[in-house]
Amino acid sequence: MRVIRQKLEGVDMVVDRLECGPVRVTCIPDIANIAWPAKAIFGALSSDALAAAETRAPSGTVNASDGTVRLSFNSYLIETPDFTALIDCGVGNDKERPDRPAWHRRSSSFLDALSALGVAPQQVDIVINTHLHADHVGWNTRLVEGVWQPTFASARYVVCGAELDHWSAIDRENDGVGPDGVGTLHGAFADSIAPIVETVGYEAVAADAEIAPGLRFQPAPGHSPGMAAVILSTPHGDVMFPADAIHHPLQLDDAAVSSNFCENPEQACSTRQRLLAQAAAGNAVLAPYHFPAPVFGRLKTDETSFRFCPLAVEDVS
Numbered sequence: 020m021r022v023i024r025q026k027l028e029g030v031d032m033v034v035d036r037l038e039c040g041p042v043r044v045t046c047i048p049d050i051a052n053i054a055w056p057a058k059a060i061f062g063a064l065s066s067d068a069l070a071a072a073e074t075r076a077p078s079g080t081v082n083a084s085d086g087t088v089r090l091s092f093n094s095y096l097i098e099t100p101d102f103t104a105l106i107d108c109g110v111g112n113d114k115e116r117p118d119r120p121a122w123h124r125r126s127s128s129f130l131d132a133l134s135a136l137g138v139a140p141q142q143v144d145i146v147i148n149t150h151l152h153a154d155h156v157g158w159n160t161r162l163v164e165g166v167w168q169p170t171f172a173s174a175r176y177v178v179c180g181a182e183l184d185h186w187s188a189i190d191r192e193n194d195g196v197g198p199d200g201v202g203t204l205h206g207a208f209a210d211s212i213a214p215i216v217e218t219v220g221y222e223a224v225a226a227d228a229e230i231a232p233g234l235r236f237q238p239a240p241g242h243s244p245g246m247a248a249v250i251l252s253t254p255h256g257d258v259m260f261p262a263d264a265i266h267h268p269l270q271l272d273d274a275a276v277s278s279n280f281c282e283n284p285e286q287a288c289s290t291r292q293r294l295l296a297q298a299a300a301g302n303a304v305l306a307p308y309h310f311p312a313p314v315f316g317r318l319k320t321d322e323t324s325f326r327f328c329p330l331a332v333e334d335v336s
């Protein structure tokens with residue numbers, strides 16, 4: 020396996036690509052490496068714990084002096100001889116997210132990046148939503164003449180059935196408007212999920228379903244009730260996409276740190292520990308959704324904590 024880093028032609032974006040024989044996995048950050056107040060994501064983390072995390076986490080990912088951590092929002096494009104798939108869909112463009120300024124009315128070059136990689140939207144065969152939070156479903160849809168339409172019109176949109184049922188029920192209970200008045204899932208249910216349900220439809224599957232040959236879900240509940248991780252088998256070993264079972268490298272050596280956005284923090288912790296232990300034991304390459312680059316790495320463990328060891332990156336730009 021090797022990782023190539025490339026500045027995309029004509030697009031303000033740098034991507035890392037994992038090459039595993041005939042299989043390629045490209046990380047496309049819809050938002051790359053932004054500072055996020057640590058308290059807004061890890062509310063229970065004291066400033067002392069943050070300072071300690073800064074000494075252990077990868078350089079530049081924690082800044083205890085201004086109280087921030089770095090996050091990206093990474094979609095992964097998988098290309099095999101048999102299919103082209105996208106795992107998670109970023110925040111998207113033009114979405115109204117008044118209570119999330121970093122996600123509000125964005126204009127990112129995500130589709131230009133795909134195009135620079137030689138992939139037109141209609142060539143995507145499978146779109147996987149690991150869960151339905153607003154920062155994972157954005158590019159499900161795009162605004163065309165005032166209407167939210169599926170971005171990947173020929174794709175199977177795959178989600179865990181329990182996840183779709185959960186948020187559909189909440190949307191019905193809320194009558195489309197959350198207690199905060201901005202809509203279910205910050206508005207994402209209405210503009211990024213319902214338009215899929217109402218047009219091409221979701222393929223709602225089991226949390227351990229095989230999605231395509233060599234590509235399968237693995238249950239990862241806790242952060243969201245029906246979240247699933249994704250495992251890709253390649254001729255050179257497995258790649259694990261843990262979705263939001265882990266948000267930031269600082270959680271690798273502090274098992275108890277859950278994000279403020281985990282529905283069931285205890286379950287989220289045990290899911291995280293299980294997935295990390297599995298990746299370490301199987302020497303899988305981890306491809307996290309929210310880590311800033313470098314994103315592809317293996318885990319070393321000493322039983323109580325994990326260390327993320329990025330694969331060497333060859334810069335070809």
Ligand SMILES: [Zn+2]
Nearest residue numbers: 152154155263
């Ligand atoms: Zn997320």
